[in-house]
Amino acid sequence: MEQADNPSSPARVQDLGSAREGVGQWWMQRMTAVALIPLTLWLVASFLQHVADDYAALTAWLRRPLAAVLMVLLLMALCYHMALGLKVIVEDYVHVERVKVASVALIHLLSVALAVAGIFATLRIALAG
Amino acid sequence: MPRALRPLSPDLQIYRPQLTSVLSITHRITGVVLSAGAFLLVGWLASAAAGPDDYARLHALLGTGFGLTAMLAWTFALFYHLCNGIRHLFWDAGRGFELEAIYASGWAVLGASIALTAAAWILSSRV
Amino acid sequence: MLIRSSEQQPRVTLLRRFPVPRNFALARESRIRRGRTWQAPAGAKRVKRFEIYRYDPDSGENPRIDTFEVDVGSCGPMVLDVLIKIKSAIDSTLTFRRSCREGICGSCAMNIDGSNWLACTRPVAGTAEPTTIYPLNRLRVIKDLVPDLTHLYAQYALIEPWLKTRGPAPERERLQSPAEADQLNGKDGKGPAACILCFCCTAGCPSHWWNGRRFLGPAALLQAWRWLADTRDEATAERLDALEDPFRLYRCHTILNCTRTCPKGLNPGQAIAAIKQKIAQRRS
Numbered sequence: 001m002e003q004a005d006n007p008s009s010p011a012r013v014q015d016l017g018s019a020r021e022g023v024g025q026w027w028m029q030r031m032t033a034v035a036l037i038p039l040t041l042w043l044v045a046s047f048l049q050h051v052a053d054d055y056a057a058l059t060a061w062l063r064r065p066l067a068a069v070l071m072v073l074l075l076m077a078l079c080y081h082m083a084l085g086l087k088v089i090v091e092d093y094v095h096v097e098r099v100k101v102a103s104v105a106l107i108h109l110l111s112v113a114l115a116v117a118g119i120f121a122t123l124r125i126a127l128a129g
Numbered sequence: 130m131p132r133a134l135r136p137l138s139p140d141l142q143i144y145r146p147q148l149t150s151v152l153s154i155t156h157r158i159t160g161v162v163l164s165a166g167a168f169l170l171v172g173w174l175a176s177a178a179a180g181p182d183d184y185a186r187l188h189a190l191l192g193t194g195f196g197l198t199a200m201l202a203w204t205f206a207l208f209y210h211l212c213n214g215i216r217h218l219f220w221d222a223g224r225g226f227e228l229e230a231i232y233a234s235g236w237a238v239l240g241a242s243i244a245l246t247a248a249a250w251i252l253s254s255r256v
Numbered sequence: 257m258l259i260r261s262s263e264q265q266p267r268v269t270l271l272r273r274f275p276v277p278r279n280f281a282l283a284r285e286s287r288i289r290r291g292r293t294w295q296a297p298a299g300a301k302r303v304k305r306f307e308i309y310r311y312d313p314d315s316g317e318n319p320r321i322d323t324f325e326v327d328v329g330s331c332g333p334m335v336l337d338v339l340i341k342i343k344s345a346i347d348s349t350l351t352f353r354r355s356c357r358e359g360i361c362g363s364c365a366m367n368i369d370g371s372n373w374l375a376c377t378r379p380v381a382g383t384a385e386p387t388t389i390y391p392l393n394r395l396r397v398i399k400d401l402v403p404d405l406t407h408l409y410a411q412y413a414l415i416e417p418w419l420k421t422r423g424p425a426p427e428r429e430r431l432q433s434p435a436e437a438d439q440l441n442g443k444d445g446k447g448p449a450a451c452i453l454c455f456c457c458t459a460g461c462p463s464h465w466w467n468g469r470r471f472l473g474p475a476a477l478l479q480a481w482r483w484l485a486d487t488r489d490e491a492t493a494e495r496l497d498a499l500e501d502p503f504r505l506y507r508c509h510t511i512l513n514c515t516r517t518c519p520k521g522l523n524p525g526q527a528i529a530a531i532k533q534k535i536a537q538r539r540s
Contacts, residue, residue, distance in 0.1 A: 010410035015470055022502040023535045030221055033214050040211055044249060051253045055181040062177070075171070082164045088509075089157060091502070092466050114171050121174035136286040136311055136319045138367075138403055140393035140465045142278055144513075145370025146271045148259070150462060153511040220510050223533060226526035229260045231512055236258070 025084055032081035039074040059125050068126035075118040083111035148235045156213045159206035166203040204249055209242035262518050265369075265382055272384075273370060291320030294346050300327035305386035306338060308350070311397045319397065322347075328380055335383065336364050336375035339401075352401040359519065362454030365392055366401050372456035374519045392459035394468060408455050411472050415480040415498070420491035430488040439485045446521050448482035451475065457514035457524050463507045470503035474514035474524035477505065481527035484534060492534075500535050508532075 050061055061067055086107045094100040144150075176187040190196050216234050219225045225234055257266055279287040291310055296303040303325050311319040324342050331341035336354055343350045353363040357376045364375040367390040369383055380387070395403035421430075440449040458464050458473035472480070480499055483489050499505045505528070514524040 010406065010413060013407065013410035013414050018498050018501040018504060020497055020500050022500055022506040023532075023539060025502070026506055026532065027536060027539070030218065033218060037211065037215065040207060044207065048249065048252050055177070055184050058184075059177060071174075078167055078170075082160075082167055085160050086164060089161070092463070092507070114167060118171035118174050121171065121178035124178040125174070134283075134285050135313065135396040135398065135404070137283065138309070138391045138393055138395050138397050139282065139286070139288065141274055141462070142276060142280050142282070143273055143367065143370060143388070143390055144393060144460065144462075145269075146274055147371070147513065147516055149512040149516045153462075153509065217510060220525075220529055221532065223526070223529050226515065226523055226529065228262060228515060229258060231515065232257075232259045 025087075029081065029084045032077045032084070035073070035077040036081060039070060039077060042070055043074060059128075062122065062125045063128070065126075068122055071122045072119050075115050075122070079111045079115035079118075082114075083108055086111075148232055152213060152235050152238065156210060156217075159210040159213075162202055162206035163210055166206065169199070169203070201246075201250070205242060205246045208245040208249070209238070212238040212241045212245075259516070262516060262521050263373075263377075269384070285318065287318055289318055289320045291322035293323040294325060294342075296325035296327060300325070300329075302327060302329035304328045304380065306342070307386045307388045308342075308401070309390040309397075310350075310400050312349070313399055323386065333379055333381070334376055335368055335378045335380055335387070335389070338380055339364075339375060339389075350401075351399040360452060362452035365454035365456045365459070365519070366390065367393060367459075372460045372517045372519075374454060374456070377519060392455060394465045395459065403459075405455060407468070408458055408473070408475065411458075411476040412453065412479060414472065415476050415483070416491075416495070417479050417483060419483075419486065419489055420494075421488070422490045432487055436487045439487070440482060446523070448478050448485065448522065448527055450520055451478055451482070451522055452520060453479075454519065456517050456519055460513045460517045462511055462513065463509055467503060467507050470501075471507035472499075472504050474508070474528065477508070477531065478522065478524040478527045481531050484531065496531075496535055496538065499531060505531060505535075 046061070046067070050058055053061065062071065087104050090100060090103045090107065094103060173187060176183040191200060216225070216238055219234070225231065257268070259266070282288070288309070306324045306326060307321050308324060309319060310322045324346060326338055326341060326346070328338065331337045334357075336357055339350065339352055340354070343352075352366070352375070354376065355361040355363045357364075359374050359377040362374070365372060366375055367388075368375065368378050369388055372392060375389075389401065391397055391401045391403045395405065395408075398404050419430075439447065441447045442450065453475060455475050457478075458468075458475040461474055464471055464473040477499075480495065484492055484495055489495075508525075508528045510525060510529070512525045515522075515526070518524065
């Protein structure tokens with residue numbers, strides 16, 4: 001949680017200047033949040049409905065087109081939302097520049113990998129004979 | 130002799146926990162829990178894609194005390210993050226900023242997420 | 257419990273402070289030690305204890321917490337009255353800022369019982385036992401309850417808090433309708449123009465604690481909104497350009513400690529949301 005001390009000289013308060021961006025990520029955080037409201041409610045409802053299912057019944061459920069499409073959408077919105085959220089947390093608490101940049105890069109790569117793995121698994125179930 | 134560096138006044142160590150800051154840090158913690166949950170969700174999908182044996186193994190793991198605790202934490206995190214997320218969306222739309230509304234919605238989020246967690250577990254154990 | 261206005265204190269306190277060590281994450285020079293106790297004078301009738309942060313730059317020693325036993329029956333009703341009583345009757349080296357003693361100059365902003373407020377408008381009745389008093393948070397301390405506000409003033413200057421126009425000056429003054437003026441003063445007198453720059457909000461904002469070097473904080477952003485909301489100002493575009501930054505503006509996570517603590521009952525959190533809305537507006 002250590003950070004560089006606040007500059008005592010008013011001339012230094014400009015720091016590196018305004019990035020003139022930030023609204024894009026802020027907006028996407030909200031858009032994915034809005035998408036995730038119905039999608040997570042659907043996921044919870046589905047879990048409750050299929051909690052006692054055996055393997056055959058469960059894969060039968062995921063083979064239904066609507067379920068597969070919603071699961072893919074959920075994974076995309078979830079991983080996007082997660083990447084943005086974790087990035088902000090790292091930026092808040094990590095003040096060693098190299099560690100911060102590396103952590104943010106790792107978060108982005110892991111989020112993409114997670115989304116791809118999840119979507120691939122869903123499609124494999126959905127499209128299996 | 131005067132020292133080079135003046136002390137920094139304390140912040141987190143002494144600032145009073147309030148509904149505002151406590152719910153905010155809870156939103157962040159539940160977000161991290163849900164990130165772990167995202168890995169679990171993908172793991173669950175991958176095991177189902179791999180075949181009945183792998184799926185059965187993961188299913189057995191979820192039935193252990195550890196698995197059930199993780200699922201309980203995930204359920205509460207999900208409902209809390211969902212409810213408080215909606216509260217945040219209202220703020221982003223410029224609504225609900227009166228202090229009374231901030232507190233009322235905060236308590237409502239807390240109550241709703243506990244109630245929804247309980248309801249989900251009762252419903253899932255019924256079948 | 258339900259808090260309806262910022263001056264309201266909770267009736268029950270579940271947790272006086274977050275469960276972290278007292279000197280958690282504090283650098284060597286900032287760690288706080290236990291100081292001395294100043295006993296109540298013999299014959300004192302209503303004794304109340306005050307634990308006060310002390311730092312003497314000339315001693316070469318670390319900050320400490322001194323305990324003062326004060327006869328509150330023999331001094332004024334506000335926390336500032338107690339501080340003045342201590343300075344005049346117990347320890348004349350106690351150092352703090354004060355001026356107007358009626359909540360309009362913002363000088364005596366400090367952390368009382370764990371949240372930021374003006375010492376002159378906080379009644380002693382209703383404070384905890386013992387009352388704890390610290391300087392505003394996460395600032396370099398000059399002496400005792402006097403923090404260095406240079407950086408916060410510089411952040412205020414960064415938002416260029418003056419009227420900026422482009423066209424030629426009008427013949428007469430620049431007029432505003434009452435409704436337009438309400439945007440600044442607020443119908444209830446609690447608009448952004450009522451800010452006294454005491455920095456209770458910025459010092460109480462966790463996001464400013466972790467990223468105060470780059471995040472402008474609620475006080476400066478409330479003032480940024482004050483000029484964006486001014487119908488006479490013609491520099492909205494460049495003001496928004498200067499604000500749109502992942503740290504300067506978007507480090508605000510709507511924690512709302514600012515709105516909870518404002519001793520004037522203003523709403524920095526709402527003003528920051530309004531700035532974010534304006535920036536979102538110009539995208540589509």
